[in-house]
Amino acid sequence: MKKFKKSLFLILALIMALTSLTACGSKDDADAAKSGEAITAKIIEIDLTVEEYAFGIDKTQPELLEQANAFIAQIKEDGTFDDICNNYFGDGVPVAVSSAPLDPNKDQLVVATNAAFEPFEYMEGDYYYGIDMEIAARFAEYLGVELVIQNMEFDAVCLSVGQQKCDIAMAGLTIKEDRKEYVNFTDPYYNAAQKLIIKSNDSSFDDCTTVQDIEAILTEKGDTIKIGVQNGTTGQFYSEGDESWGFAGFPAETIGYKNGSLAIQDLLNDNIDYVIIDSAPATCITESINEMLTGSGSFKRKVDKFVDIFVEQDGYKKVVEGLKNTLLIAVLGLVIGILIGTIIATIRVLPKYKVLPRVLNGICSFYVGLFRGTPIVVQLLVFYYVMLPIMGLHMTGVNVAILVFGLNSAAYISEIMRSGILSVDPGQMEAGRAVGLSYGTTMVKIVIPQAVKNILPTLGNEFIALIKETSVVSFIGAADLYVAFNYIGSNSYEFMVPYLVMAIIYIVLVLLISLGIKIMERSLRKSDRRS
Amino acid sequence: MIDVVNLEKSFGENKVLNGINVKIEKGDIICVIGPSGSGKSTFLRCLNCMEDPTGGEIIFNGVDIADPKVDINIHRRHMGMVFQHFNLFNNKTVIENIMLAPVYVKCKETKKARKKDRTIKYNKKEIQKEAREQAMALLERIGLADKADVYPSTLSGGQKQRVAIVRSLAMNPDVILFDEPTSALDPEMVGEVLDLMKSLANDGMTMIIVTHEMGFAREVANKVLFIDDGQILESGTPEEFFGNPKNPRLKEFLSKVL
Numbered sequence: 001m002k003k004f005k006k007s008l009f010l011i012l013a014l015i016m017a018l019t020s021l022t023a024c025g026s027k028d029d030a031d032a033a034k035s036g037e038a039i040t041a042k043i044i045e046i047d048l049t050v051e052e053y054a055f056g057i058d059k060t061q062p063e064l065l066e067q068a069n070a071f072i073a074q075i076k077e078d079g080t081f082d083d084i085c086n087n088y089f090g091d092g093v094p095v096a097v098s099s100a101p102l103d104p105n106k107d108q109l110v111v112a113t114n115a116a117f118e119p120f121e122y123m124e125g126d127y128y129y130g131i132d133m134e135i136a137a138r139f140a141e142y143l144g145v146e147l148v149i150q151n152m153e154f155d156a157v158c159l160s161v162g163q164q165k166c167d168i169a170m171a172g173l174t175i176k177e178d179r180k181e182y183v184n185f186t187d188p189y190y191n192a193a194q195k196l197i198i199k200s201n202d203s204s205f206d207d208c209t210t211v212q213d214i215e216a217i218l219t220e221k222g223d224t225i226k227i228g229v230q231n232g233t234t235g236q237f238y239s240e241g242d243e244s245w246g247f248a249g250f251p252a253e254t255i256g257y258k259n260g261s262l263a264i265q266d267l268l269n270d271n272i273d274y275v276i277i278d279s280a281p282a283t284c285i286t287e288s289i290n291e292m293l294t295g296s297g298s299f300k301r302k303v304d305k306f307v308d309i310f311v312e313q314d315g316y317k318k319v320v321e322g323l324k325n326t327l328l329i330a331v332l333g334l335v336i337g338i339l340i341g342t343i344i345a346t347i348r349v350l351p352k353y354k355v356l357p358r359v360l361n362g363i364c365s366f367y368v369g370l371f372r373g374t375p376i377v378v379q380l381l382v383f384y385y386v387m388l389p390i391m392g393l394h395m396t397g398v399n400v401a402i403l404v405f406g407l408n409s410a411a412y413i414s415e416i417m418r419s420g421i422l423s424v425d426p427g428q429m430e431a432g433r434a435v436g437l438s439y440g441t442t443m444v445k446i447v448i449p450q451a452v453k454n455i456l457p458t459l460g461n462e463f464i465a466l467i468k469e470t471s472v473v474s475f476i477g478a479a480d481l482y483v484a485f486n487y488i489g490s491n492s493y494e495f496m497v498p499y500l501v502m503a504i505i506y507i508v509l510v511l512l513i514s515l516g517i518k519i520m521e522r523s524l525r526k527s528d529r530r531s
Numbered sequence: 532m533i534d535v536v537n538l539e540k541s542f543g544e545n546k547v548l549n550g551i552n553v554k555i556e557k558g559d560i561i562c563v564i565g566p567s568g569s570g571k572s573t574f575l576r577c578l579n580c581m582e583d584p585t586g587g588e589i590i591f592n593g594v595d596i597a598d599p600k601v602d603i604n605i606h607r608r609h610m611g612m613v614f615q616h617f618n619l620f621n622n623k624t625v626i627e628n629i630m631l632a633p634v635y636v637k638c639k640e641t642k643k644a645r646k647k648d649r650t651i652k653y654n655k656k657e658i659q660k661e662a663r664e665q666a667m668a669l670l671e672r673i674g675l676a677d678k679a680d681v682y683p684s685t686l687s688g689g690q691k692q693r694v695a696i697v698r699s700l701a702m703n704p705d706v707i708l709f710d711e712p713t714s715a716l717d718p719e720m721v722g723e724v725l726d727l728m729k730s731l732a733n734d735g736m737t738m739i740i741v742t743h744e745m746g747f748a749r750e751v752a753n754k755v756l757f758i759d760d761g762q763i764l765e766s767g768t769p770e771e772f773f774g775n776p777k778n779p780r781l782k783e784f785l786s787k788v789l
């Protein structure tokens with residue numbers, strides 16, 4: 001009961017924090033109104049670089065490359081391409097594209113993309129939109145196969161095609177030398193440019209007319225400024241400098257973001273000074289963010305936007321899906337962890353005067369050292385991008401996450417379990433052996449049940465840690481809670497409310513689990529005293 | 532029944548048992564006495580290979596169980612053991628403590644037999660029911676039938692030790708080994724445990740008992756062993772052993788404890 005009150009208090013505190021934020025927001029607006037205008041983001045309309053977008057094709061499929069080139073030529077020729085562009089830059093209406101489920105037995109075109117790059121690729125509900133996505137739909141139709149779209153981090157797009165997890169990368173991909181290691185590029189289909197985005201009250205670039213003017217000012221500012229970019233995009237190479245592109249770079253510190261809207265958000269939060277991203281998405285993002293900033297009750301607008309996406313655009317479905325995956329990974333991971341961890345712990349407490357136990361013990365120590373000595377993210381990445389391709393296996397991100405979290409927590413649980421086993425009176429083992437039970441039987445029937453009771457609180461903490469750690473599984477494309485809220489965030493160009501709601505969900509989850517553990521402990525203790 | 536030949540045991544450099552020879556016949560009640568640290572427990576624990584002997588032989592019903600190749604678990608089922616600190620299974624109720632091993636062994640044996648002879652039926656419920664009846668009978672014998680379903684943590688020391696004794700009895704062993712069964716008890720509970728052991732002795736159970744209860748040894752044992760420095764320095768019937776001790780160390784020991 002006390003615990004319950006505590007949880008209630010915590011949630012109340014959170015709600016109060018939220019309300020005060022709203023209040024804060026309206027005060028900001030009042031201040032802004034006094035000083036004239038709210039600070040927004042503005043784009044300097046000068047192309048910093050000009051580059052060509054193309055699709056990246058799996059190197060083992062040269063015939064697909066030929067078909068793609070023929071197709072690009074055809075849609076440029078017959079005006080289809082201009083029609084598609086008009087849906088996003090002109091007065092056309094974007095067309096929804098849906099993805100079929102992946103099925104290795106069917107003839108499918110598997111497209112790798114990063115659907116957070118409006119207007120080339122983005123999502124609304126379960127549907128994909130964007131220039132690349134519409135081209136993908138028509139290309140699949142042209143080939144006479146089903147379209148499957150795999151949404152992942154931009155960094156992973158080329159890699160996954162290189163590893164033949166996908167057939168073609170369609171992600172606003174600039175033709176670039178080092179990407180040719182992974183993919184074969186088609187003929188270019190679009191010329192893109194990088195643009196500089198600054199705060200509306202910054203007039204340093206007002207007099208610029210050429211790229212050289214801008215570059216001179218940025219260079220002159222030296223290393224005291226910070227430039228935000230989207231990870232892995234041309235803007236990053238341009239800002240940091242890159243020989244293969246011929247970019248000299250700037251002395252400024254370059255800060256990478258997962259997507260352009262996070263970068264611009266951070267610019268407006270005063271954490272960085274400039275943003276350099278692709279011109280087409282830059283326009284969309286700035287418009288949306290500015291729209292939300294100007295006018296009154298900005299926090300309320302953020303909440304409204306969140307509610308809109310959450311309810312109207314099926315955002316809740318993503319959140320439910322994400323919650324399901326998060327719990328699935330944590331619960332199954334814990335189960336695997338307890339099973340393997342118990343086996344390891346049993347081996348490690350085995351008497352060591354024979355050879356076999358010593359060898360097994362060595363293997364287990366190595367295993368535990370390996371998993372405790374590397375970060376979980378590294379384990380996920382190595383397993384997904386190194387081990388699976390080597391073994392020639394295909395597994396979904398969620399399944400890999402369950403497995404890796406299981407193996408990882410096994411290492412920790414084995415140590416917990418070992419101390420639990422050691423805390424059981426050795427007389428229990430002796431008594432079991434004395435009535436003629438084997439070591440293993442005594443372990444399973446007598447020692448481990450008592451050990452588990454001793455370590456239950458620690459095991460509960462491990463579960464809580466596990467739930468929280470699962471928030472990194474998006475690295476291998478598993479759609480957990482973080483991915484769900486990130487989706488809502490990148491669709492609204494507003495991350496404050498989604499991330500806050502995500503934090504609340506995690507807190508509620510953890511409180512529920514702690515409550516469950518308390519109840520379990522109490523009932524176990526009762527069975528102790530029963531008379 | 533048990534023939535101990537030149538039994539030796541070392542823990543690393545420390546030689547604890549130094550060539551023990553003794554013959555134990557069916558129905559024998561043997562009390563083992565000696566100073567603390569002399570190797571009494573080690574001797575007892577070597578008899579059922581809780582400690583693996585480092586030399587010599589232990590011929591139990593014609594098999595040398597000191598040989599590491601024999602399946603010791605099978606032989607242990609015919610040798611009960613009762614510990615100083617009772618060692619009841621804390622996660623099992625009193626009756627489960629008594630039933631656990633009989634049910635497990637019976638199930639295993641029946642399954643094995645069934646592999647050879649398909650006409651044998653395997654019915655776990657039936658086996659459990661029989662074991663429960665037997666366990667209840669044992670609990671009634673020690674007057675603890677009402678405690679069948681409680682956990683050991685709620686019992687007194689004397690009750691625990693009596694349950695521990697019937698737990699080993701439930702396997703119908705050929706011999707029961709006792710390692711100071713009353714040393715951890717409050718004085719007022721020693722009597723009830725010794726009474727139970729006496730009643731086992733009257734039933735003809737073979738028992739080997741490490742004890743400091745000289746009165747009990749004199750009254751119940753048919754042979755008393757004095758162990759010091761890992762050797763049997765004197766053995767005999769209680770009358771000669773206590774009435775006319777020859778070994779000077781035994782004399783000294785008796786003068787201290789009597």
Ligand SMILES: Nc1ncnc2c1ncn2[C@@H]1O[C@H](COP(=O)(O)OP(=O)(O)O)[C@@H](O)[C@H]1O
Binds near residue numbers: 545
């Ligand atoms: N597991 C063990 N490891 C090392 N030394 C042991 C072990 N068990 C007993 N000993 C040693 O063997 C000697 C005899 O012990 P024990 O048989 O318990 O004596 P007693 O029961 O007669 O008091 C003691 O010196 C003790 O330290």
Ligand SMILES: [Mg+2]
Binds near residue numbers: 571573711
């Ligand atoms: Mg002892």
